[in-house]
Amino acid sequence: MRINKVVKVLYLLVLVALLLPASPIYGHGDKRPMKKGILLVAFGSTIPEAQVSFENIEQSVKKTFPGVPVYWSYTSRIIIKKMAKEGKHLATPAEALAKMMRENFTHVVVQSLHTAPGAEFHSMLKNVHKFAGMDKGIKKVMVGYPLMATSEDVQRVAEAIIKVIPKERKKKEGVVLMGHGTHHPANVYYAALNYHVQKLDPNIFVGTVEGWPEIDEIKADLKKRRIKRVYLMPFMSVAGDHARNDMAGPEQDSWKSILEKEGIQCVSVLKGTAEFQEFVDIWVDHLRSAFSHFD
Numbered sequence: 001m002r003i004n005k006v007v008k009v010l011y012l013l014v015l016v017a018l019l020l021p022a023s024p025i026y027g028h029g030d031k032r033p034m035k036k037g038i039l040l041v042a043f044g045s046t047i048p049e050a051q052v053s054f055e056n057i058e059q060s061v062k063k064t065f066p067g068v069p070v071y072w073s074y075t076s077r078i079i080i081k082k083m084a085k086e087g088k089h090l091a092t093p094a095e096a097l098a099k100m101m102r103e104n105f106t107h108v109v110v111q112s113l114h115t116a117p118g119a120e121f122h123s124m125l126k127n128v129h130k131f132a133g134m135d136k137g138i139k140k141v142m143v144g145y146p147l148m149a150t151s152e153d154v155q156r157v158a159e160a161i162i163k164v165i166p167k168e169r170k171k172k173e174g175v176v177l178m179g180h181g182t183h184h185p186a187n188v189y190y191a192a193l194n195y196h197v198q199k200l201d202p203n204i205f206v207g208t209v210e211g212w213p214e215i216d217e218i219k220a221d222l223k224k225r226r227i228k229r230v231y232l233m234p235f236m237s238v239a240g241d242h243a244r245n246d247m248a249g250p251e252q253d254s255w256k257s258i259l260e261k262e263g264i265q266c267v268s269v270l271k272g273t274a275e276f277q278e279f280v281d282i283w284v285d286h287l288r289s290a291f292s293h294f295d
């Protein structure tokens with residue numbers, strides 16, 4: 001009978017402990033007001049013209065979330081180093097979050113401005129989650145998807161491509177988009193996009209500089225379809241070094257040179273995807289759905 005009594009007392013103690021508010025027991029007592037912020041994460045670019053892309057995104061984000069502070073950070077270590085040599089400091093996502101933590105932000109959406117969830121996106125993901133749920137730090141970090149994450153995104157991107165190709169382009173002329181491509185498994189997004197875009201218009205092709213599909217395969221397809229003139233466009237947020245040199249440059253191995261050697265006339269369009277509202281809207285929608293978790 002004694003044991004029964006002890007059990008009863010223990011049971012009561014547990015009940016009391018559960019009913020007590022958590023804060024005095026665990027010593028939280030964090031009474032700071034909710035402070036929401038946005039951290040944009042781009043790959044980065046050393047080309048001054050790329051600034052148009054970044055400004056365009058920032059404007060759209062600020063219009064969608066009036067009054068919410070917007071910070072920037074970059075994931076390319078090479079670009080951060082190059083810019084540092086020119087005396088310009090670019091923050092990494094971790095540096096930017098540390099700063100936001102010092103400024104008492106409690107809820108932050110980290111929005112990826114990458115094209116696909118590749119290596120840059122995943123290492124960023126790993127780093128930024130370390131900042132969530134810290135005592136007296138940032139309570140919640142949500143990460144917004146890059147341009148292409150779901151199948152619906154890929155379809156939407158394909159439709160956006162159709163909308164942004166130059167109006168003067170005739171149906172029988174080709175369009176070749178240069179994606180970056182990656183050794184990361186996320187390279188499949190480029191092949192998926194090529195599939196969707198081809199269904200909408202078989203004379204539009206998506207290739208990559210550093211992944212698959214490669215330009216040689218696209219060249220063969222263009223010849224098969226007897227296409228004599230193509231528009232070359234970067235499929236990267238910024239018309240940077242790859243677009244200006246590997247795509248449109250005068251070197252022997254640029255896409256322009258490779259295609260012109262086959263008698264295909266090339267017209268280069270040096271505009272990154274972030275300069276077109278059609279693509280920016282997709283990033284902003286991803287940011288909006290991440291942000292809605294704070295409501």
Ligand code: CO
Binds near residue numbers: 210242
């Ligand atoms: Co590259």
